[in-house]
Amino acid sequence: MDKITIGIIGAGRIGKLHAEHMSRNRQVVVQTISDVFITDELRAWAAELGIGSVTDNYKDIIGDPSIQAVFICSSTNTHVPFIVEAAQAGKHIFCEKPISLDYRQTAEALKAVKEAGVLLQTGFNRRFDHNFKRAREIVQDGKIGSPHLVKITSRDPAPPGEDYIKVSGGLFMDMAIHDFDMARYLSGSEVTEVYAQGAVLVNPVIGELGDIDTAVIFLKFANGALGVIDNSRQAVYGYDQRIEVFGSEGSVTVQNDHPNTAEISTKDSVSRDNPKYFFLERYHESYIDETRQFIECIVHGGEVPVDGRDALQAEKIAYAAKLSLQERRPVQLDEID
Amino acid sequence: MDKITIGIIGAGRIGKLHAEHMSRNRQVVVQTISDVFITDELRAWAAELGIGSVTDNYKDIIGDPSIQAVFICSSTNTHVPFIVEAAQAGKHIFCEKPISLDYRQTAEALKAVKEAGVLLQTGFNRRFDHNFKRAREIVQDGKIGSPHLVKITSRDPAPPGEDYIKVSGGLFMDMAIHDFDMARYLSGSEVTEVYAQGAVLVNPVIGELGDIDTAVIFLKFANGALGVIDNSRQAVYGYDQRIEVFGSEGSVTVQNDHPNTAEISTKDSVSRDNPKYFFLERYHESYIDETRQFIECIVHGGEVPVDGRDALQAEKIAYAAKLSLQERRPVQLDEID
Amino acid sequence: MDKITIGIIGAGRIGKLHAEHMSRNRQVVVQTISDVFITDELRAWAAELGIGSVTDNYKDIIGDPSIQAVFICSSTNTHVPFIVEAAQAGKHIFCEKPISLDYRQTAEALKAVKEAGVLLQTGFNRRFDHNFKRAREIVQDGKIGSPHLVKITSRDPAPPGEDYIKVSGGLFMDMAIHDFDMARYLSGSEVTEVYAQGAVLVNPVIGELGDIDTAVIFLKFANGALGVIDNSRQAVYGYDQRIEVFGSEGSVTVQNDHPNTAEISTKDSVSRDNPKYFFLERYHESYIDETRQFIECIVHGGEVPVDGRDALQAEKIAYAAKLSLQERRPVQLDEID
Amino acid sequence: MDKITIGIIGAGRIGKLHAEHMSRNRQVVVQTISDVFITDELRAWAAELGIGSVTDNYKDIIGDPSIQAVFICSSTNTHVPFIVEAAQAGKHIFCEKPISLDYRQTAEALKAVKEAGVLLQTGFNRRFDHNFKRAREIVQDGKIGSPHLVKITSRDPAPPGEDYIKVSGGLFMDMAIHDFDMARYLSGSEVTEVYAQGAVLVNPVIGELGDIDTAVIFLKFANGALGVIDNSRQAVYGYDQRIEVFGSEGSVTVQNDHPNTAEISTKDSVSRDNPKYFFLERYHESYIDETRQFIECIVHGGEVPVDGRDALQAEKIAYAAKLSLQERRPVQLDEID
Incomplete structure (x- = not known):
């Protein structure tokens, strides 16, 4: 070889x-x-x-x-x-x-x-996650019928530092961009409309820097489905990465990964350890997989699993979200260019 | 007595x-x-x-x-x-x-x-549901800190007949009205802004009657929190009634009730019975409780747990949602009267 | 009527x-x-x-x-x-x-x-429990094939008082007798052999009264399956009532009932409320059902769902368990009488 | 280095x-x-x-x-x-x-x-499993008080071939030996008594070879706790590896690992993918960890995490189990040598 x-x-x-x-x-x-x-x-x-x-x-x-x-x-x-x-x-x-x-x-x-x-592959590693990949398979196999709703929860355990916030491009471009890609990936359809709401609830400094730390983003898809993403820069219990695709014949949900399945029952409650802390733990395997597949494409030919257009579309959605937040109105994707 | x-x-x-x-x-x-x-x-x-x-x-x-x-x-x-x-x-x-x-x-x-x-009590029975009541307690006890996000999923197992749809007042007034009340109940705050998206994905006849069967509704609360409700007239797997309140110190989620806890593992999958089918099964106890408490108020005095203003506010939110859908824009609650 | x-x-x-x-x-x-x-x-x-x-x-x-x-x-x-x-x-x-x-x-x-x-009906109310009834249905419908193992966990939240212990007939006759009946009910087969181990781990007074508070009981069934019951007089987290039937084509498990589905995530853990506290909460519906069915049998005829022989068999197993514990050996059911 | x-x-x-x-x-x-x-x-x-x-x-x-x-x-x-x-x-x-x-x-x-x-380290890899390790930590930290019951479920997805069965040493020595070690590991105590029941329910050929394919094994520990292991050579739904340690102050349970958290709801049921199929998937990380730690011990000194005595004790328990099955009686560990 x-x-x-x-x-x-x-x-x-x-x-x-x-x-x-x-x-x-x-x-x-x-x-x-x-x-x-x-x-x-x-x-x-x-x-x-x-x-x-x-x-x-x-x-x-x-x-x-x-x-x-x-x-x-x-x-x-x-x-x-x-x-x-x-x-x-x-x-x-x-x-x-x-x-x-x-x-x-x-x-x-x-x-x-x-x-x-x-070849150009973009680093949307979450497409390679065992949970999301399985959800996508289920949708593509028609097991939930036609998608009606796509719901994505994506919350970080702790906000990045101020220096990072300043150059990040803002929550939509830096953080939600993964979710915009996930929305396209799960629905198998293009986003046509965006309406975004944002708030500064975690740390006022983030607001002073012109950014938000909490968001709810509404999406409309070309296939008629509706979507909603919620983001927070701080989920104190750990990285919160869940999705649901609801359709005419059923629904698929993905829950968080936890470091173990141990459950303790005491006189106070039944409890378990928090979800995996952050992306390095949760997406460990997906980082390996995305680059492995990139190398495979070079060796054996074929199309990369996440291409430049995927990056471009996600960036346009992020831009539309920012515009929506500024102008307090739904924004059509075809307004963007 | x-x-x-x-x-x-x-x-x-x-x-x-x-x-x-x-x-x-x-x-x-x-x-x-x-x-x-x-x-x-x-x-x-x-x-x-x-x-x-x-x-x-x-x-x-x-x-x-x-x-x-x-x-x-x-x-x-x-x-x-x-x-x-x-x-x-x-x-x-x-x-x-x-x-x-x-x-x-x-x-x-x-x-x-x-x-x-x-005394006037309104029939928002879900406030008496064991799950939602517990979630509200947790929020009120400060266990999740200040609420940042309120998420409500509310889907019926099957749409009502055409005759009902005609006189129902539409999805927002007939179905989502429970969720508008739940949003106020869980957040402990008033809704100040509504943005609604709707679609006809379940049954075109519903669209012909001027109604929608699928909706995503954004809310903004006086305390700064954001909210999102998703509705469908048809979840083929049964009545889907889940909520989440996410805050500065944590999150509380409520899952569906199932008729039993039996789980079958076979060579194909691990599976369990669908959620309780509809409101009569799911909210059986809450219907008993709401009227029992109404009688208690008459006997012993005190304020009813859900009063006329609760009804009025939910109706205003429903009205705002309808307006938002028609005019494709966020609507402020104080536009309503 | x-x-x-x-x-x-x-x-x-x-x-x-x-x-x-x-x-x-x-x-x-x-x-x-x-x-x-x-x-x-x-x-x-x-x-x-x-x-x-x-x-x-x-x-x-x-x-x-x-x-x-x-x-x-x-x-x-x-x-x-x-x-x-x-x-x-x-x-x-x-x-x-x-x-x-x-x-x-x-x-x-x-x-x-x-x-x-x-007509004589015996008060084995657990047969009417929504969870166990569903497990039995699944077994009888052949969904798990031939039963190989029957596992029953049955633990009380707190031991009864000394006065009760004295006249109770002992843990096997007073408490495990429900589980002996459940073993027959779930397996659809008679118990042929019993081996019991007991210990005094909860409260030494129970031992002084000649009883045990913790037990593991092995069963052998006529159809070749094996069974095991574990009992404790004190599960500090509440009433613990779970079962599993494992067979040639799969397995069915039943988990505890909880008072609600609310789950709290904080920086410390993900937790939920303990199981329903004791038999009055957990088996509320089953007590209603067992007597309703008894009345139905009188009104409409037919056999009672739990008859005298069911009581007799469970008592014989309890007796065999006691004998096994005393003589530290497996006891055949046909040694009894 | x-x-x-x-x-x-x-x-x-x-x-x-x-x-x-x-x-x-x-x-x-x-x-x-x-x-x-x-x-x-x-x-x-x-x-x-x-x-x-x-x-x-x-x-x-x-x-x-x-x-x-x-x-x-x-x-x-x-x-x-x-x-x-x-x-x-x-x-x-x-x-x-x-x-x-x-x-x-x-x-x-x-x-x-x-x-x-x-140095001699034995390949009891399960001690390095993320789930069991966490359960052991919880027990050792005293979170469940004194252990009263240790329960281990250990079932393979499919029986090995006849050639393997012949030289395997039998179910107790080949398969349950991991569980004997786990019992000592979880309880933090030595086994003092064994009573074993076995059956041939999966494949009669296994019986013809003088072995069993289904077992329930009772253990008594030096600290007074009781234990029970159940084994099967064939769980059609995949590798079944669960444990529970129940004690004076609570209980810890460990459920199976699944390849993903996706859950599908359809009109028929709510279902998820089966547990990870077998030991190579389930214990992948633990195999890496056990050998990594062995090398660490050589490099940095210190005691190996699983030593020769651990192997010896597990083998003695396996021998006692075999003797118990043959002689149909409880066997004391100090009968063995």
């Missing part, structure tokens, strides 16, 4: 996560990882994983003819230029979500990808 | 239900029941229950000086005149929901009640 | 329970209730229910030619003589469990019943 | 499993794997994993001075001689369960281990 040689741009939390998974994938050689800050710890970690080299210049990756695929895990504002450069260098691309905070720039990046004829 | 003597106007399904419960309440004498259609079956049923007399004239109840309280279970369009007459006759009143399809008329009826100084 | 006239012997907790249910049954006239201790409270309670008379002489019931059926709810040591007298007087009999602490005497009583040709 | 060099004897399913996990462990070098049957597939698989060499002679491992630890995953009858040889060669040992079918030989092996001063 020929191995795929890859480079990873960005050695933050998510870049390192992909690096660790890729270094265990027997189909892959991790040639280079780049980051703007290189530390001794980073070098030691890379050596331990058997990564060939560490650089502070991403061009060492894009310019390396031995590298076939690039993982773009750097800050969001760099995604579009890096995609364009990588595509023009003929490299397949795995890019974290969102591609950009401006869907028009995303469209530009996709154009470059198309012209270059390379 | 002195007994309370009551009369029941309307011997349809719900009038008979209250009659059966009241006839088993040792504090109550059911003196008379009236209906526009009197049959031999009705007479036999009344005799069996020990009800004193059956009449086709509701004035035999309102004009009877021995009767202290009247249960109004007749068709919605009669509620207001009957309330006014009963109040003027000095009788306490238990009235089914909604009081009327026009909140302005309801306000008129409440005025008459106030002037007469009688 | 002709009404059945009944008398109730014994106005303790269970006698009063049956009296309340029977007084609401439209097919029944409760003519007389007897107890060795008559108080003003008892008289007032009986008057309230519309019970004709109160007496301290059970012969006023057995000797009353207008009475067709007798409920025997007095202390266990009186059951056999009362059954014999009632049978000889031609009255149908509902008798609480166990019929006696000596299965040979029970056999004598059954002989008298047979000779008189009257 | 210095790496630990290991050799693996036996390249069957479990040997290969450990090899795969160890080859991903950065603290480990897998030097050699041996098996009596060497195929091209095995060589390719080993090369892929980076295993240094493949041999058909286990002595190439035990005689290799660079190897510090040996994993014994060969057939049970070879465990004792291999342990003795490996210990005498000064190598740490990880040995699959049971160490032998004859607890006296196991004792001999342990003597050799002790004399050599090497």
Whole structure:
């Protein structure tokens, strides 16, 4: 078996996560990882994983003819230029979500990808989650008939720091964007209308930064179904990731994953441990799976499971949600471009 | 103990239900029941229950000086005149929901009640449900902190007939009105804004009659919380009645009641029986409790647990929802009167 | 409809329970209730229910030619003589469990019943429980194939007082006897072998009285299946009543009933209220059902759902369990008599 | 960090499993794997994993001075001689369960281990399972008070083939041995008495081979608690691995793991996917954890989490169970040697 040689741009939390998974994938050689800050710890970690080299210049990756695929895990504002450069260098691309905070720039990046004829996969890892994947299968197999309602609950255990909030693009673009993709994935239909309500209930500082921390977002789908997403930056009991698709012949629900099934009964109550704390625990397997499938597509051909258009559509919905919140009205998706 | 003597106007399904419960309440004498259609079956049923007399004239109840309280279970369009007459006759009143399809008329009826100084309780029986009552207690005890989100799922197992749909006042007034009351009950706060989306996905005839069968309704509360209700006229798996209140310190959820806890594991799946089929099974105890408490209030004094203003507010929210759907925009509650 | 006239012997907790249910049954006239201790409270309670008379002489019931059926709810040591007298007087009999602490005497009583040709139903109310009834249906419908294992967990929330322990006949006869009946009911097969282990872990006083408070009991059934019962006099979290029947094609389990479905998630855990506290809450409906069916059998004919032989078999198993514990060996049921 | 060099004897399913996990462990070098049957597939698989060499002679491992630890995953009858040889060669040992079918030989092996001063860990992987570990923690933290009852359900999805049955040592030694260890692990106490019941209900061929396929096993613990294990070789709905520890202050239960949390409601029922099919799915993480901890002990010192005495005690209980079944009587553990 020929191995795929890859480079990873960005050695933050998510870049390192992909690096660790890729270094265990027997189909892959991790040639280079780049980051703007290189530390001794980073070098030691890379050596331990058997990564060939560490650089502070991403061009060492894009310019390396031995590298076939690039993982773009750097800050969001760099995604579009890096995609364009990588595509023009003929490299397949795995890019974290969102591609950009401006869907028009995303469209530009996709154009470059198309012209270059390379693969681009977007990091909507939740599509690979065992629970959501099963729900989607059930919907697609027609077991609940035609979808009438799609409900998504998506709440983080704790809000990010102020520095992150400032550059995040806001709750819709940073957090709900996963849910916008999930809505399309579960319903098998495009979103046509968005109405969003937001509030600052968790931390007033978030409001001072011009963002919200709590939201309810209404969706309308091309197939006639209705949808609703609720978000909070702080569920004190842990990561809350549940969905329901209700249809003409039934309903499928997905509950949270817990670290164990132990249940204690005492004189006070019957209780169990909280859900898995956050995305690294809950989506551990899905991060492995999404990149494994990306490599499979390069090796064996075929379409990537989450493509650039998926990123673009989710970004447009996020933009429509923001517009809806500002203008206090439902927004049609075809108003966006 | 002195007994309370009551009369029941309307011997349809719900009038008979209250009659059966009241006839088993040792504090109550059911003196008379009236209906526009009197049959031999009705007479036999009344005799069996020990009800004193059956009449086709509701004035035999309102004009009877021995009767202290009247249960109004007749068709919605009669509620207001009957309330006014009963109040003027000095009788306490238990009235089914909604009081009327026009909140302005309801306000008129409440005025008459106030002037007469009688008690008026509205039939929002779900407040007496073991599950919702417990959720409300948990919220009021501060166990989940300040409410941020209130979510209500309320789906019937099958749509009513066309004849019923025609006079029902529409999904918001007929069905969601319970959920509007539940939203106020659970959040402990008034609704200030409504945005409603509706669709005809279950049965096109419902659309032809100018109604919808599927809805998602957004609420905003005076305390800053957000709310969302989803409704369907047809959940093929049975009556779906779940809620969640999410707050700063946690969340409380209520699942459906099932007829038993038996779970079967076979080579195909692990399964259990569907939820209780419909309101008569699910809310059996709550119907007993609401009328028992009404009688208690008459006997021992005190305020009724669900008063006329609760009816009025729910009707205003229903009206706002209808307006929102028609005008495709969020509606402020203070636009309504 | 002709009404059945009944008398109730014994106005303790269970006698009063049956009296309340029977007084609401439209097919029944409760003519007389007897107890060795008559108080003003008892008289007032009986008057309230519309019970004709109160007496301290059970012969006023057995000797009353207008009475067709007798409920025997007095202390266990009186059951056999009362059954014999009632049978000889031609009255149908509902008798609480166990019929006696000596299965040979029970056999004598059954002989008298047979000779008189009257109906005798035993108070194994759990057969009428919504959960266990459903489990039995599933087994009988063949959905789990041939039963291989029957597992019964039966734990009280708190031990009875010493006075009760002294006359109870011991844990096997007093408490596990319900489970012995349940084992026969669920498996559809007779018990052929018993091996019992017991311990005093809850309260040493129970041991000093010659009883145990914790037990594990093995059963072998005629159809080849194995069974196991575990008992405790004290489950601090409430009444614990679960079963499982495992077979060649699957398994059915029954979990506890809880007072509501509310679940709270906080930073500490996800929790819910404890199971229903004790038999009056958990088996409320089953007590109504068992007596309703007894009356139905008198009115319409047919066999009672739990007959004298069911009582006798359960008592024999209890006896075998006691013998097994004493002699530390498995005991064959056919050693008993 | 210095790496630990290991050799693996036996390249069957479990040997290969450990090899795969160890080859991903950065603290480990897998030097050699041996098996009596060497195929091209095995060589390719080993090369892929980076295993240094493949041999058909286990002595190439035990005689290799660079190897510090040996994993014994060969057939049970070879465990004792291999342990003795490996210990005498000064190598740490990880040995699959049971160490032998004859607890006296196991004792001999342990003597050799002790004399050599090497570490020996036994493959009771279930102690590392997320569910059971959490249950044990809860018990040890005193959250359920003193244990009164330990209940273990352990059922395989399908019986092994006849060839395996023949050499397995029987259900108690082959299958229930995990449960005997679990009983000691959960209760924190030694087993003092065993009473076993067995039946052939799944497949008569198993009976013809002198084995049973269904069992209920009673245990008595030194701390006064009682225990019960139920086993079946065939649960058609999948691997059934549940436990309960009930005590003076409460109870902890562990339910099965399922592949996802999706639940489908249709007009027929509410259902979910069966539990994880078998030990490779259910105990995937625990296999990784047990060997990771073994390596940690070698690197950092300290006692192994499951030692030779744990193996010996479980084997003695299995022997006692067999004796109990044969002689149809409870057997005291101190009868065994």
